[in-house]
Amino acid sequence: MKKSRYSDEQIVRILREADKTPIAEVAKRHGVSEQSIYGWRKRFGEMGTDEVKNLKALEQENARLKKLLAERDLEIEVMKEISRKKW
Numbered sequence: 001m002k003k004s005r006y007s008d009e010q011i012v013r014i015l016r017e018a019d020k021t022p023i024a025e026v027a028k029r030h031g032v033s034e035q036s037i038y039g040w041r042k043r044f045g046e047m048g049t050d051e052v053k054n055l056k057a058l059e060q061e062n063a064r065l066k067k068l069l070a071e072r073d074l075e076i077e078v079m080k081e082i083s084r085k086k087w
Contacts, residue, residue, distance in 0.1 A: 006030075006032075008044070008052045008053075008055075008056060009049045009052055009053065011040050011044060011052075012044055012047060012048065012049050012052050013049065014026060014030055014032075014037070014040070015037070015040055015041055015044060018037055018041075023037050023038075
């Protein structure tokens with residue numbers, strides 16, 4: 001996935017600015033397309049910067065837990081394979 005030029009917190013600040021002024025003006029000022037702003041609005045909606053930080057932390061925790069689960073499942077499969085073999 002391509003890394004964004006703006007952090008999630010910066011995107012939320014731009015969206016709040018776009019709520020107050022015309023989107024075309026905000027897009028031109030920040031050097032992004034209007035479509036980007038609409039896409040960001042779809043993704044972040046009415047979130048605040050602190051909510052975005054919490055979301056990012058939850059996504060990192062979720063990724064860590066998924067990795068742990070995958071490792072555990074792999075260990076279980078290995079143990080099943082070992083128990084199937086006749087020594």
